Amino acid sequence: MTTSQAVAIDVRNAVKRYGDFTALKKISLSIKDNEFFTLLGPSGCGKTTLLRMIAGFEDVTEGEIFLYGEEIEDLPPNKRPVNTVFQNYALFPHMTILDNVAFGLEMRGASKSDARTQAGEMLELVQLSQFSTRKPSQLSGGQQQRVALARALAPQPKVLLLDEPLSALDLKLRKAMQLELKHLQRETGITFIFVTHDQEEALTMSDRIAVMSAGEMQQLGAPTDIYERPHNMFVADFIGETNLLEVSVDGIAEGRAVCHLGGGHELTCNALDGINVGSKVHMSIRPERLFMSGEPEKDGSLHGRVKENIFVGTDISTIVELDDGPDFVVRTSNSDRGNKRIFEPGTEMFVNMELGAARLLVD
Amino acid sequence: MAAGAASGGSATTDTYKEARTWLLMPAWVVLLFLSLAPVAMMLIYSFLTKEFRGGVIWEFSFAAYDQFFCDRGLFGDEGCTFEWTYMTIFWRSIWQAGAATLLSLAIGFPTAYFIATRPENVRPLWVFLITIPYWVNLLIRTVSMKFLLRDKGPLNDFLMSIGLIDSPLHIINTNFAVQLGLFYSYLPFMVLPIYAAVERYNFSLSEAAADLYASKFTTLWRILLPAVKPGVIAGCILVFVPSLGSFLAPDLLGGAKNFMIGSLIEEQFKGNAGNWPFGAAASMILLSLVLVILLIFARQQAKAEKAEG
Ligand SMILES: Nc1ncnc2c1ncn2[C@@H]1O[C@H](COP(=O)(O)OP(=O)(O)O)[C@@H](O)[C@H]1O
Ligand SMILES: [Mg+2]
Secondary structure (H helix, E strand, O other): OOOOOOEEEEEEEEEEEEOOEEEEEEEEEEEEOOOEEEEEOOOOOOHHHHHHHHHOOOOOOEEEEEEOOEEOOOOOHHHOOEEEEOOOOOOOOOOOHHHHHHHHHHHOOOOHHHHHHHHHHHHHHOOOHHHOOOOHHHOOHHHHHHHHHHHHHOOOOOEEEEEOOOOOOOHHHHHHHHHHHHHHHHHHOOEEEEEEOOHHHHHHHOOEEEEEEOOEEEEEEOHHHHHHOOOEHHHHHHOOOOEEEEEEEEEEEOOEEEEEEEOOEEEEEEOOOOOOOOOEEEEEEOHHHEEEEOOOOOOOOEEEEEEEEEEEOOEEEEEEEEOOOOEEEEEEEHHHHHHOOOOOOOOEEEEEEOOOOOEEEEO | OHHHHHHHHHHHHHHHHHHHHHHOHHHHHHHHHHHHHHHHHHHHHHOOEEOOOOOEEOOOOOHHHHHHHEEOOOOOOOOOEEOHHHHHHHHHHHHHHHHHHHHHHHHHHHHHHHHHOOOHHHHHHHHHHHHHHHHOOHHHHHHHHHHHHOOOOHHHHHHHHOOOOOOOOOOOOOHHHHHHHHHHHHHHHHHHHHHHHHHHOOOHHHHHHHHOOOOHHHHHHHHHHHHHHHHHHHHHHHHHHHHHOOOHHHHHHHOHHHOOHHHHHHHHOOOOOOOHHHHHHHHHHHHHHHHHHHHHHHHHHHHHHHHHO
């Protein structure tokens, strides 16, 4: 057993170029042993490319990749003790489910009967034992997905790579599989590197998340870090819902800045290093960090009127128009409806926030 | 409008049926007049009596089959002992066609794989390049090969000039020359179906195999080949069948002692020396043989598939 502090995958200054096009620009990241690590970013940002470089399907243009201290970027895929769950599953169509799962075990030198026994146990783990003699085409998408998972886990890889494995499943099945994956990761103790473009999925499942955009790393941290303390515009906008406003900075003192929103409105924001008085920067406030009241609660209250209430199940989203200022979205829990926290459209009210809810961002 | 559509409903169905009947006509013409009728004619001719200057006399006779299977001595008046002459030619033909098919597969498979793995926009160009020589008539191609392979031909000249050999290789008039000729005659029939199959192959299966620690060879053998097997089988049949009945390559490249079944049949229909019923009988026997070989093959395939699943 390695300690939980050991580094499973260490990517150092990895660059990937396709001709003139640079898909990855000097990516560096360390993924810890036993970690559920997620690469998150919009489609085309280079997640698959990075994963395929770790698996060995793509050459590394520049930089190094280490697996538990061993340099691996020049090894062919069949010499790397990492396995992949492919986005399209890539199950062998002419083999039974059992033989699919046994394949990797056999290739690692297990006898045919041993491989089949272990594969059977693996299928039990993903609750597919009764399908072991079927061909992949005779299974549903969700079942195929679990076969792909069992096949990749069977040879007990040091790291499991998953490329958007849940994207083809419907919402309900996806939620169930998210939990199942998380449990499997805990049970097996194998390091998972999970790729997704779905921020909610990333937040639910991961120990740590690397947010990527256009071949560059934007922020790396625990889900709460990334959600509550987004470092830049991209991360704030991509993760969750937020109010993004351009503000001009006035006074800066003790890590706080006074920000002008326009229309004479003022806010106290968390300041950033390197921001000067008079500069124009962006600010983010999560809608659920705002609340409305009939009377001003503090000196930071902003006066405006309700434009629209939108029912979104558990919450109500209220669009508020500040006097001569920008619009805000305020999110209120549906259970607060009785507490007079929700106002009818047209009502004048105040928008309030706790200190620290408003954060300045790097562009 | 609605009423018109309703009353017109059955009329539309009738027109549709009529159109379908007419549109299916070409299929019936092909089946009846181009497939079944020629075979039926051949079958009938094989049971007729031969006319000495070619052609047939409409009189029922077993003579053709008797000549094929029975050796009745020098004067043709003895009892029937098995005639080996024609069976030997048959056996040689099968062997030659089989060897040519294997040669085509050995060269054609990597070629097809190569083309199918080029970027999508240049694949048609490669396919076109492969087929270019086949715009030239088969006879001319085969004669050219004879010229190339001669003892004093360009191939030997070249090999001797680079010092690889001291005296010319005698390729012409050997079995190997015939195999080369057949190989070159039908290569695209091997390459094209395999190309089509490999092009449809999902290469992420190969990646998955490599990811699961399979070597390149294992991936080829256990993942790629089973997936493209239908293309390989089609290619082999398309090369084997015409090779078996071929007469140009054996005649021009094989010389008199490497005579194949196609030449035997061809001679029966040529000039005054021919024997139409005998040619028809030999064709029928060849046809049956090919069918039996294919059936056995298909049977075994089905069995192997069952054993796997
Ligand atoms: N083989 C390739 N040749 C050229 N460009 C590629 C190739 N593979 C990926 N790309 C480009 O690299 C970028 C990143 O792709 P990818 O890693 O698949 O993104 P993601 O998985 O995040 O959606 C994309 O802009 C894509 O067009
Ligand atoms: Mg991708």
